[in-house]
Amino acid sequence: MDEIERKQIIELVKQEVVPAIGCTEPIAVALCVARAAETLGKRPAKIEVWLSANILKNAMGVGIPGTGMIGLPIAIALGALIGKSEYQLEVLKDSTPEAVEEAKKDFIEAKRISIALKEGISEKLYIEVTCTAGTDVATAIIAGGHTSFVYLSRNDEVLLQKQQTADNAQQTDAPSLTLRKVYDFAMTAPLDEIRFIGETARLNKAAAERSFEGDYGHGLGKMLRGTYEHKIMGDSVFSHILSYTSGACDARMAGAMIPVMSNSGSGNQGISATLPVLVYAEENGKSEEEIIRALMLSHLTVIYIKQSLGRLSALCGCVVAATGSSCGITWLMGGTYEQITYAVQNMVANLTGMICDGAKPSCALKVTTGVSTAVLSAIMAMENRCVTSVEGIIDKDVDQTIRNLTLIGSQGMNETDKMVLGIMTGKE
16 A cells, blocks of 8 residues: 555545544534524525435434433524534534523424425435524525535525535545455554544543433433443443443433544444443453554444445444444454454345434444444454355455445445435324
8 A cells, every 4th residue: 555545545535534423413414503503794684595315214212412302403592502613513502591492482483494395306415504683584505425525605605516426426536445455554553644533532531431420311321331231241341341332322322412433424423333342342451543443443443334335324333333343343353364354244134234214322222233243243253154155145346245234224225325314204
């Protein structure tokens, strides 16, 4: 691998692994509102929002940080009131209780917000916001990535217009990856150049420990650290992996005002790619270099798979993120590249088909399922046990197996996605 390609991969990781406060879908909507309001140059009297089905699905049932409320209206109102687009996915970090009350009164109770499904688009990540005040109108559109603005206008003046809005348009210039290239990069890149990935450990571990102190979501992480850990799970590395990963997810989905390090636009993916690897490494006395390289292997594997899967799909993101962490754990166990490919094959054979039915507190359950499978797959791999190409969608070539997974998730489950949204929006 030459220096140019190595630097391209480093830039890709820095682009995809970023801090986020709150679930990234409603926060991306708040970001779009903030940019539209900034473009308008005054407080909006009316805010109209049109969303793709996948954004709508992932924003309906999740807590908004610092509000004690669920769903899009408060995220939109705060985006207009105190949001700063320069903060990107931390757009609402300046929120205060006073701002929440003002947002509720001036925007939600005053019925100044409308939210609708954007019809006639194929893009799964699409947010369109129009802010109006008197005769002035401003529009902002995000498409393809949670922070990727493709259109801005004020009155009749177009300020930004990009043609590419495909789901992975933001990765057009990204280096072409394979699992072998991911592994070689993680193992050989100069440590000083990839040490930044260690920040994922600091942020995501802090989110987990915050959850243990409070009562967030379904409290799965806290539950697993209590009576059940000792009576059923055992005080083990495995139970600690489960409690830390689910705990961070509990806090995030409940709207704790604490940043996590996301991966490919998802905080839960960032959590699931980080904490299983970190907990295993710390409890087995691994060195700083081993932790950094294992985290890079995990996170870059997730980025690689997401390149063909897309930002949002009907496939639960924990499938991808836990596959990354299984690779990292396998390597920390002393696994070879071949055994890491076994871990991937085992993961795809097990978890493919887990649906995404929106972002919500119960995501902690799916995250726990994913990381449980990550550990199981790593154990199998270390025993040189691998699901074979005569079984299901597994191919002899691990990269083809990954493409089989992402083809099912990005195309094969589209009807599932529609049905899930129909069920969710049809409930009383």
